[in-house]
Ligand code: SF4
């Protein structure tokens with residue numbers, strides 16, 4: 001259970017990528033981001049173990065890359081490598097590719113990894129259109145399996161180039177995926193706890209490949225932090241949740257925060273996606289929401305200026 005502060009708490013910290021990463025690190029594989037499913041041997045065991053913890057999500061997924069890590073790996077890649085990697089990833093259906101250093105606070109194992117490549121894949125319309133239940137869950141499982149296979153294939157490609165990798169399966173709990181995606185500049189974590197990106201809104205799955213390459217092409221990325229301000233005025237995901245897995249609570253300073261109660265979430269067991277489909281970023285798209293939000297803020301500013309003139 002974690003909180004995503006809506007009003008900046010006077011006794012707490014401002015919401016930055018780093019702080020959000022910390023506050024959400026335990027929840028980010030919850031929600032629909034943690035739904036069951038894969039075709040790998042370990043899934044049943046992982047599911048069983050995580051259910052014992054009060055959550056059916058996550059678990060350990062051994063790296064199933066087929067190419068071995070090189071014995072004498074390189075650490076510097078050229079532009080051609082990244083171009084080839086991104087081209088291959090897009091050809092397999094990957095929408096976003098981001099690069100980021102990895103803070104230890106995001107890793108849920110005792111390992112440390114310096115850098116990561118973060119990938120997103122679109123969730124199909126069929127999952128969204130299917131009511132929570134066995135059928136939706138099956139569709140969700142298939143998406144996780146597909147994303148896992150793509151990630152292993154990309155890991156093989158990187159290893160064949162002479163670099164070392166470690167795959168974080170999208171259904172696994174090795175890393176907190178949404179904060180990792182935020183740190184890679186792909187988007188921002190909304191009140192739902194899900195990563196919201198310009199290309200896919202919250203309708204996505206995330207995986208990662210830890211990598212030893214030192215010269216990652218970290219890009220100047222757009223600032224998506226305004227999403228939190230928008231969420232403050234929206235709250236539709238909280239209302240849409242049939243299980244009260246997203247709830248509003250008061251902070252010690254009289255503000256409010258959203259908490260995600262993982263054990264109540266049926267995204268994992270029944271493929272629930274209500275918090276995704278009710279999100280304006282899914283319904284209207286990122287640009288539309290941003291334009292309207294910018295216009296609304298502009299009007300508010302004009303009103304304030306007028307009021308100041310009158311005084
Ligand atoms: S709507 Fe609620 S129960 Fe459904 S996936 Fe979202 S948080 Fe979980």
Ligand code: SF4
Pocket residue numbers: 190191192193230231232234235236237238275278279280281
């Ligand atoms: S439904 Fe509203 S509050 Fe929830 S994540 Fe989407 S924009 Fe934010």
